[in-house]
Amino acid sequence: MATSVARCLRAACPSTLSRLTRNPSVRTSWQPSIRAFSATSFRGIRKYTKDHEWIDLNADKTSGVIGISEYAAEELGDVVYVELPEDGKVVGAGDAIGAVESVKSAADINAPISCKVTAINMVLEEKPGTINLVPEDDSHGGGWICKVSVDEQGVKDFEALMDAEAYKVFTGSEH
Missing domain, CATH: 2.40.50.100 (RNA polymerase II/Efflux pump adaptor protein, barrel-sandwich hybrid domain)
Incomplete structure (x- = not known):
């Protein structure tokens, strides 16, 4: 059973996730690029x-x-x-x-x-x-x-x- 990355980020650092998803062009050097993908939930x-x-x-x-x-x-x-x-x-x-x-x-x-x-x-x-x-x-x-x-x-x-x-x-x- 898998936990989604978004759920992990929401739990670990909700402000970072919301900032990245609102404005993905604003990143610091340590932040990876965000790539949209879909997966079937297990x-x-x-x-x-x-x-x-x-x-x-x-x-x-x-x-x-x-x-x-x-x-x-x-x-x-x-x-x-x-x-x-x-x-x-x-x-x-x-x-x-x-x-x-x-x-x-x-x-x-x-x-x-x-x-x-x-x-x-x-x-x-x-x-x-x-x-x-x-x-x-x-x-x-x-x-x-x-x-x-x-x-x-x-x-x-x-x-x-x-x-x-x-x-x-x-x-x-x-x-």
């Missing part, structure tokens, strides 16, 4: 669980990426350890696939849907704090937990999850 459909996990499914609903929500990362505080799932493990919706420990507490990471783990985010073993910085980023340096393959049951489980708006309402009611 981001699928994201849904959330009541346990604060998210899953992105690709367009054909055969694979996805799982992580914990920004809300969960904020509530946990500084993460010091992430127990990652076992590569190749087949799990049902709600099964524990890992755990996260912070200076404040520890919590299980549950599978949002029935799926098979196909890859794990090894960055989190070396730098568990990545999950605090970018918990909902499914790119190479992001805080995602694992990638999964999805079968028919997983797609059914996915349909029962909350979309972003419903999750926002749900987390608003937890304060």
Whole structure:
């Protein structure tokens, strides 16, 4: 899953991006030229669980990426350890696939849907704090937990999850 360059620039330095896109002829020597291009977004459909996990499914609903929500990362505080799932493990919706420990507490990471783990985010073993910085980023340096393959049951489980708006309402009611 890829994060767009524009999104990275917007997050890192919004004033620079807006200045460059408004007037691209005004550049300092260190700024590269901006070239317009288009790319198909790889981001699928994201849904959330009541346990604060998210899953992105690709367009054909055969694979996805799982992580914990920004809300969960904020509530946990500084993460010091992430127990990652076992590569190749087949799990049902709600099964524990890992755990996260912070200076404040520890919590299980549950599978949002029935799926098979196909890859794990090894960055989190070396730098568990990545999950605090970018918990909902499914790119190479992001805080995602694992990638999964999805079968028919997983797609059914996915349909029962909350979309972003419903999750926002749900987390608003937890304060």
